Amino acid sequence: MSFAQSYFNKLQLYSPFVDETPNADLNIVVTIPCYDEPDLIRSLESLYACDPTQKSVEIIIIVNASEQASAHVKAQNKKTINEANAWIAKHQQEERKFHLIEKLDLPPKTAGVGLARKIAMDEAVSRFNTLNRPQGIITGFDADSVCDSNYLVEIEAFFDQKPKANAASIYFEHPLEGNEFSPKNYHHIYQYDLYLRYYLQALRFINFP
Numbered sequence: 001m002s003f004a005q006s007y008f009n010k011l012q013l014y015s016p017f018v019d020e021t022p023n024a025d026l027n028i029v030v031t032i033p034c035y036d037e038p039d040l041i042r043s044l045e046s047l048y049a050c051d052p053t054q055k056s057v058e059i060i061i062i063v064n065a066s067e068q069a070s071a072h073v074k075a076q077n078k079k080t081i082n083e084a085n086a087w088i089a090k091h092q093q094e095e096r097k098f099h100l101i102e103k104l105d106l107p108p109k110t111a112g113v114g115l116a117r118k119i120a121m122d123e124a125v126s127r128f129n130t131l132n133r134p135q136g137i138i139t140g141f142d143a144d145s146v147c148d149s150n151y152l153v154e155i156e157a158f159f160d161q162k163p164k165a166n167a168a169s170i171y172f173e174h175p176l177e178g179n180e181f182s183p184k185n186y187h188h189i190y191q192y193d194l195y196l197r198y199y200l201q202a203l204r205f206i207n208f209p
Contacts, residue, residue, distance in 0.1 A: 002129045002130070002132045003128075003129060003132055003133075003134040004125050004126075004128070004129040004134070005129070007125070008122075008125075008126070008129070011122075012122055012126075013118070013119065013122065014103075014119060014122070016123060016126045017099075017101045017123055018060070018099045018101075018123060018126075018127065020097075020099075021130065022056070022058065022127045022128075022130055022131060023056040023094070023095070023097075024131065025055040025056050026055070026056045026057075026058060026127060026128065026131060026133070026136065027053070027054075027055035027056060027057065027136065027137060027156060028053065028055075028056075028057045028058075028136075028137045028138075028139065028152060028155060028156060029057070029058045029059075029060060029123075029124035029127055029128070029136065029137070029138050029139070030047060030057065030058070030059045030060070030139050030141050030152075031060050031062070031117065031120035031121050031123075031124055031138060031139065031140055031141065032059065032060065032061045032062070032120065032141045032142065032143050033062055033064060033113050033116035033117050033120060033142075033143065034061055034062065034063045034064065034077075034080060034116075034143035035063070035064055035065060035073070035077070035113065035116065035143075036065075036072075036073045036076050036077065037076070037080060037143040037144055038076060038079075038080070039143070039144050040061065040080050040083070040084055040143045040144075041083055041084065041087050042144075042146060043141065043142070043143055043144065043145055043146060044059070044061075044084070044087060044088075044091070044098065046145075046146035046147050047059055047096075047141070047147065047151070047152075048091055048096070049149060050096075050147065050149050050150070050151050050152045050153070051149050051150055051152065051153045052095070052153075053095070053096075053152050053153055053156050054156060055095075055156065056094075056095045056096070056097075057095065057096045057097075057152055058096075058097050058098075058099060058124075058127060059096070059097070059098045059099070059141075060099050060101065060120050060123050060124060060127075061084060061098070061099070061100050061101065061120075061143070062100075062101040062102075062103055062116050062119055062120045062123075063077050063080055063081050063084070063100065063101070063102055063103070063104070064077075064103045064104065064106055064111070064115075064116040064119070065077055065103075065104045065105075065106065065111065066105075066106050066107070066108045066111035067104070067105040067106065067107070067108065067111075068108045069104070074104070077104060081100065081102060084100050085100060088100060099123075101119070101120070101123065103116070103119060117140060121138055121140075124136070124138045125138070135159075135163070137155060137156075137159055139155060139170075151170075155168075155170070169200075172196075173193070174189050174192065174193045175189065176189060176190055176193070
């Protein structure tokens with residue numbers, strides 16, 4: 001029995017969405033929940049431009065919505081799906097593959113980013129379960145985020161150097177100035193970023209492991 005089968009027997013919500021057999025050396029799966037996001041392609045371009053890794057990487061995007069989503073959300077999601085599928089068709093690589101999942105009928109009571117992340121991460125676990133690879137790495141990314149070119153190689157190197165590590169958090173920063181948002185929005189972003197960093201420093205102060 002593969003390593004995750006007992007978990008799937010109890011907690012898996014959906015059968016696997018991706019039919020293609022993963023590469024034998026699959027090492028990292030990046031999961032991206034996407035809801036009403038117009039800039040997904042920018043995020044995919046950022047991951048596509050990352051430095052080459054030693055082993056294979058997959059990126060799983062789940063475009064999701066409640067079955068009661070508004071007409072605006074449904075239209076944006078469909079536009080995103082069409083654009084993403086066209087982009088993926090031109091950017092697949094043997095060692096860095098992109099997979100798009102459509103789940104546009106989630107129960108209104110539980111629909112949201114948490115459920116979308118679980119579905120995407122369960123899919124990632126399923127990919128590793130096929131290979132019986134419990135040490136596979138799953139990362140959480142956002143559909144409106146970008147990363148530096150060393151994002152994937154640094155994650156790979158960290159877990160190579162610390163094979164007993166169960167998790168890690170990655171340096172982040174939010175845009176604090178520019179023309180993309182209003183001054184009011186930048187003010188709120190600034191407050192949120194400070195809150196996250198204060199919380200991180202508090203964990204360090206109490207020696208939280």
